[in-house]
Amino acid sequence: MERLDRLFEELKSANEDSLGYPAAKDFDYSAIERFLEFPINNIGDPFAQSTYRVHTRECEREVVAFFAEATRAPQDDWWGYVTNGGTEGNLYGLYLARELHPDGIVYYSEATHYSVSKNLHFLGMRHITIRSQSNGEIDYDDLLETLKIHRDRPPIIFANIGTTMTEARDDIGRIAAMMDRMAIRERYIHSDAALAGGYAAYLEPRPAWDFADGADSVAISGHKFLGAPIPCGIVIARKHNVQRIARSIDYIGSLDTTITGSRSGFSPLMLWYRLQQLGEKGLRERLARSLANAEYLVERLVGIGVPAWRNPNAITVVLPRVSPDIQQRWQLATAGDISHVLVLPNVGRDQIDAFVAELASSAKEDACKV
Numbered sequence: 251m252e253r254l255d256r257l258f259e260e261l262k263s264a265n266e267d268s269l270g271y272p273a274a275k276d277f278d279y280s281a282i283e284r285f286l287e288f289p290i291n292n293i294g295d296p297f298a299q300s301t302y303r304v305h306t307r308e309c310e311r312e313v314v315a316f317f318a319e320a321t322r323a324p325q326d327d328w329w330g331y332v333t334n335g336g337t338e339g340n341l342y343g344l345y346l347a348r349e350l351h352p353d354g355i356v357y358y359s360e361a362t363h364y365s366v367s368k369n370l371h372f373l374g375m376r377h378i379t380i381r382s383q384s385n386g387e388i389d390y391d392d393l394l395e396t397l398k399i400h401r402d403r404p405p406i407i408f409a410n411i412g413t414t415m416t417e418a419r420d421d422i423g424r425i426a427a428m429m430d431r432m433a434i435r436e437r438y439i440h441s442d443a444a445l446a447g448g449y450a451a452y453l454e455p456r457p458a459w460d461f462a463d464g465a466d467s468v469a470i471s472g473h474k475f476l477g478a479p480i481p482c483g484i485v486i487a488r489k490h491n492v493q494r495i496a497r498s499i500d501y502i503g504s505l506d507t508t509i510t511g512s513r514s515g516f517s518p519l520m521l522w523y524r525l526q527q528l529g530e531k532g533l534r535e536r537l538a539r540s541l542a543n544a545e546y547l548v549e550r551l552v553g554i555g556v557p558a559w560r561n562p563n564a565i566t567v568v569l570p571r572v573s574p575d576i577q578q579r580w581q582l583a584t585a586g587d588i589s590h591v592l593v594l595p596n597v598g599r600d601q602i603d604a605f606v607a608e609l610a611s612s613a614k615e616d617a618c619k620v
């Protein structure tokens with residue numbers, strides 16, 4: 251069909267250049283294409299039985315188990331499922347926090363993803379924005395001062411493990427220790443690790459982002475660092491907390507523990523297949539490549555006089571806002587006075603060199619115009 255052919259070519263070319271959004275492209279899912287023949291549906295809880303048997307729950311459980319280990323979830327006290335993406339995982343974490351602490355206050359930094367304020371609006375949760383430092387990390391002094399003012403309400407910390415624009419990581423260990431010192435026991439910490447959750451476990455030094463550091467739930471996107479043709483993600487939480495809100499539903503013969511009813515059975519299969527192919531070794535290799543190339547990009551940009559930088563161990567390179575032409579050409583996300591490049595595992599030196607060369611020549615053109 252001509253329309254399809256045209257669309258295919260358009261997407262092919264758009265996909266080649268994009269450098270500014272966190273979607274890895276180095277995947278091949280052709281081996282599981284045949285599963286599109288079935289109306290797969292993982293409705294309900296991945297760990298419970300269901301009357302509907304066209305599902306991939308076993309794969310889903312293995313995917314969740316893989317990330318439970320990577321996030322150092324407590325033995326025998328974790329639960330999770332494959333979501334539609336980071337946003338759903340964050341919504342789940344906040345929902346759980348609200349059920350456990352109905353009068354809690356959510357604290358999050360001003361660099362938090364735009365979807366979070368919408369989630370908080372859905373849930374009707376009281377929330378306070380905390381200042382960010384210039385690198386995008388939460389301002390711990392502002393957080394401490396604000397916590398002191400509201401000591402009568404349980405804090406719910408929404409931490410960023412990789413902010414959207416600068417990939418800054420809030421230190422969950424430091425925040426937990428802060429609350430320990432204030433003798434705040436009733437509390438909840440959610441870790442939004444949409445991008446960095448795909449590799450944070452393999453960074454050295456390891457950032458303070460997971461259950462062992464004090465998180466009560468973690469959300470990760472599957473289509474970002476891992477790479478997938480359909481948006482997806484993983485959410486993991488402490489099981490004893492989830493059990494307090496689970497409800498058994500006769501109609502599906504399962505537990506209604508997830509946000510949506512029907513859930514993709516294809517996404518868990520994708521992630522399972524991806525993890526089978528890559529394993530921890532493959533993830534570590536892809537991370538090393540990304541980190542080395544991110545450093546290379548910073549050096550090349552600084553070399554042509556562009557004051558680019560990145561947070562320690564980040565694969566996101568930040569540069570001063572680029573021209574609309576460059577933004578369009580390379581699909582660079584831009585907010586305020588900065589743009590960023592995501593150096594995912596598929597980004598090679600050739601592409602980096604081409605990008606830097608174009609940036610250099612467009613800067614020269616601009617200089618001539620003045």
Ligand SMILES: *Cc1c(COP(=O)(O)O)cnc(C)c1O
Binds near residue numbers: 334482
């Ligand atoms: C991408 C992102 C999200 C949203 O994740 P989706 O998978 O797009 O729903 C949330 N938080 C952060 C920090 C992100 O980078």
